[in-house]
């Protein structure tokens with residue numbers, strides 16, 4: 295069993311009168327791909343924001359490599375829902391941004407990112423602006439910017455949510471291949487049961503607000519995965535769990 299990287303134990307969070315997270319316990323072993331699936335507005339992004347120190351929890355413990363998580367920690371590289379590329383910067387200069395913020399010169403940062411352009415399907419587009427790329431390419435550029443920071447864990451918040459269905463499926467396959475090669479430790483937020491089943495070693499399903507973990511599904515299949523009966527059974531199990539949830543009263 296791999297050592298535990300991230301552990302949340304009995305974590306709760308409210309915003310004013312609204313209880314968002316209620317007694318959330320989950321863990322992410324080193325080198326694992328773990329997904330969180332749940333209804334819209336259930337609190338999935340709130341979990342990532344607790345990790346990156348945007349705000350604190352109201353109760354429970356969060357630990358990383360066995361030590362309490364410091365709000366100013368630098369364990370995580372975060373990729374937000376939208377690609378968040380800066381339209382006025384060329385793709386090369388967008389991908390170096392995280393490294394430059396971390397203190398590298400632009401030249402040093404370029405030396406680190408340039409060898410990765412081919413693997414991310416971006417070779418030849420270094421000098422293009424984001425608006426000149428397809429949605430899938432922009433997401434790969436955003437992922438490149440995230441990965442190159444070489445943090446302990448990637449936090450991916452619905453990275454393919456804004457893509458059309460075909461591009462999303464291609465990106466899921468591409469990410470499955472990349473992950474099988476690199477074995478980053480990943481925590482992925484998604485609405486997409488297929489994405490969760492194809493990519494994850496473990497899926498946590500959250501209830502509607504206040505979010506609790508209603509199901510943990512471990513998927514001990516080899517990576518990268520293609521569609522199969524076993525994957526279809528996982529998708530079905532996840533869908534049934536989601537369909538059984540009550541809706542948020544204000545949704």
Ligand SMILES: Nc1ncnc2c1ncn2[C@@H]1O[C@H](COP(=O)(O)OP(=O)(O)OP(=O)(O)O)[C@@H](O)[C@H]1O
Pocket residue numbers: 309312314332333334335336337338339340341
């Ligand atoms: N800073 C904040 N102040 C007040 N309420 C907040 C804040 N951040 C989130 N919320 C509320 O917490 C709830 C959960 O939000 P969150 O973005 O975590 O959900 P989510 O599951 O990621 O949603 P989606 O799937 O639609 O992205 C929502 O009702 C949201 O309005």
